Amino acid sequence: MQYHDIFARSFSQHDRKRVGYGALVNCLIVVCCLCVVFKSYPGPSYVLRLRMMILEELESVIITDTTRELVRPYVETKERKLVCNTMKRRSDTCQMTGDIRIHGNSSTIFVSTSDTINSSWTIKPYARKGDKGAMQNITSFTIQTIQEQAETMPKCTKTHNVPAVVFSIGGYSGNHFHAFSDTIMPLYTASRKFNREVRFLVADKKPLWASKFQEILDKLSKYEVIDIDHENEVHCFPSMILGLEKDDKKELNTDSIHNFRNFLRSSYSLERSTAIKLTNGSTRKPRLLIVSRKRTRTFTNVKDVVTTARAMGFEVIVTEMSANLKQTSRLVNSCDVMMGVHGAGLTNIVFMPENGVFIQVVPLGNMEWMAKTFYGEPAKGMGLSYLEYKVSKEESTLTDQYPLNHSVFDDPYSIQRQGWEAYRSTYMDKQDVKLDVVRFKETLTKALELLR
Template sequence: MKYEEIFARSFSRHDQNRFRSGALLACFVILWCMCTVFKPYLGTLPVYPEVEKTTLICDTSKPRYDSCEMKGDVRIQGNSSTIFVFSSQLTNASMTIKPYARKGDESAMESVTTFTIKSVQDKPETMIKCNKTHNVPAIVFSVGGYAGNNFHAFTDVIIPLYAKSREFNREVKFLVTDNRLSWSRKFHELLKKLSRYEIIDIDHENEVNCFPGVVVGLGKEERKELHLESVKDFTSFLRSSYSLDRSTTENLTNGLTKKPRLLIVSRSKTRTFVNIKEVVHVAQDSGFEVIVTEMNANLTRVSQLVNSCDVMLGVHGAGLTNMVFLPENGVLIQIVPWGNMDWIANTYFGDPSKAMGLKYIEYKISQGESSLIDQYPLNHQVLVDPFSIQRKGWGVYKSIYLDKQNVTLNITRFKETLSRALEFLHS
């Protein structure tokens, strides 16, 4: 007789059921005891938060800037200027980047913070933990370098930031490095039009900020200043940001008797108008209402003043950057100092003003209109061969032609320039 049959006959059906229930209960008791005994050890097993893979695209081939775009889990430790990503796209697991658009200029880049992008390639548990988690992406940029200068603030930072941030429709946070309170205050109106959020001074962030995407570094076209493809859209954006009334000067073509307004940008330290009173008088005699002022950091007031004028006049310098607030079809008159400044004058203000829809007039002073003739003999290289000074480097050239030169305009010759500006306004 088989063993199963003997076993079955040895117990009644009731006994078999009691046996099964007892065995099941014993298993539960044993399992509970094991959990109790081993619980302390089980509690030490590592539990890692889920880390999303990051798409990382960096471009270091451009002559003017480096940039990286990251989408996924991006973590920034501000006080160490370190960005952590979970990605295998960096060959050496890390790289450095300075987020300012003058890569080839050593003097500018000295004061720009270096960010390190560290890639965790195979162990997500080594990723630094988040203290603050944000639900919108971020743009990291520097206001070091030359950004304290009005011209460089616009061409190196504001215009590239405008071009990049538009794709986010204000749903982006600005992480500013090398921040200066005066800079942030000056451009506050523009920054809040580009982002719904307060800027973050990332250098002083002790906690780890985590974002679903980060852009580090802003792009800029090679050999072009104050420029982007849609520069008229940018000037329109400025007028909207500061609630400026005039988009064009077309009211001057309607036969109105109101005098056109001429804004003379004065300077107090260098490249000043020595005979400013004569300049004002000849402009008034030519039919202009004349305003003389030095530009300041209050962009709300500056923008309103410039926008109320039809012509802007000044010696080459950062103050002319405020031409961005002129109404379209307005006129920019740039006084170009002695020193073979054709390229810099045209690149910085000539070409950009035309792209903005302005009329551009260049008045290049003669040797006799320069204060340099009082500082050097007439046969000195400074006067007869500026190219030889250029070859000594930008620092030497700048110290002479930009830092130590004032102008005395030839009134008779300058009157012709004013007549040309009037023709532009009424054409």
């Protein structure tokens, strides 16, 4: 929905609010002008930030306050409302209240309105909209506003008295990291306020996805998931959220990661909220989980690592991450330190007890940004201590495939410029790690210190 459309509706219905909004906007403009007048010209970056600040304030005034008095629970409000936000970098979302009807086979949502002019929007409900590869197979939903009592409004064949959340599990949802970062965490944020009184309508459904995350879905909704793509029914709801909103700057994150981790502990009945606290009289050994990989980015000398860790006082477990989250969550939660080579299996740090230590082994290939963004910063936000071990040239099996003066080692950017497929093939699919156990012992020593 365009800003001027929303404002035009508010203008006619809420004269008092119009005056207040105008005053607020004018004050903002005056303040900004005074700042420019009394300070020397600060350059284009400051002007850009200034414009963004004004736009954000305008957005909060014009978009978010579209109701008369939003103090009552959603089930008591009788007004009709449709608010779409397509300004986010990662996600497009719409929120609707009133007479909402959705026809699955045509991917069309009908919204009854008192407006005399019908309008429509198209939304792809997956939270990675800037990624063409992710979005190309996501179902597009059309939102069609229709005048009240119009004959073109389809008749309800199934009526629900709870809200609906419509989202896609296409894109990269088959990847464990993206399943959490793009879907599960945003879904938790969108639906937790309903206290399980909400219906999930899923597009682009994958057969194993719902079963994999069944415990989480059951905690968020008491109703069976509807595979909306294959529904020829017209489902009617009092309100609906289309699309899941994701943080534009952070991965593997929610607005309250602490509450989300408590929610996971409850969903999977996890016993430990905090890791072991080592003292001089401690009798229990700290548990180290080594995340093993069989196909790519494997530890080729894992036995040496295990021997060294045990000699330092660790109880060591080596395992691949299972798709059975009930088992995986309990295993990870039972450990105090978790280590592994950069990859999707590290997403399971969400199950670690707080104050635990997470060690990410970063292979060659300028992966530092990905390592930090995908797992390093999120780990810190979860209350974990984060250690990063960067692999040297001698510890990478790429030395068995390329001469030491090859651009693979000296100029990784030249590989990146060839595109993602070339980069992934070289650094992610062909590379294994042989840890220098003497050097890595320093990292394990730091982990022990952090547990004290």
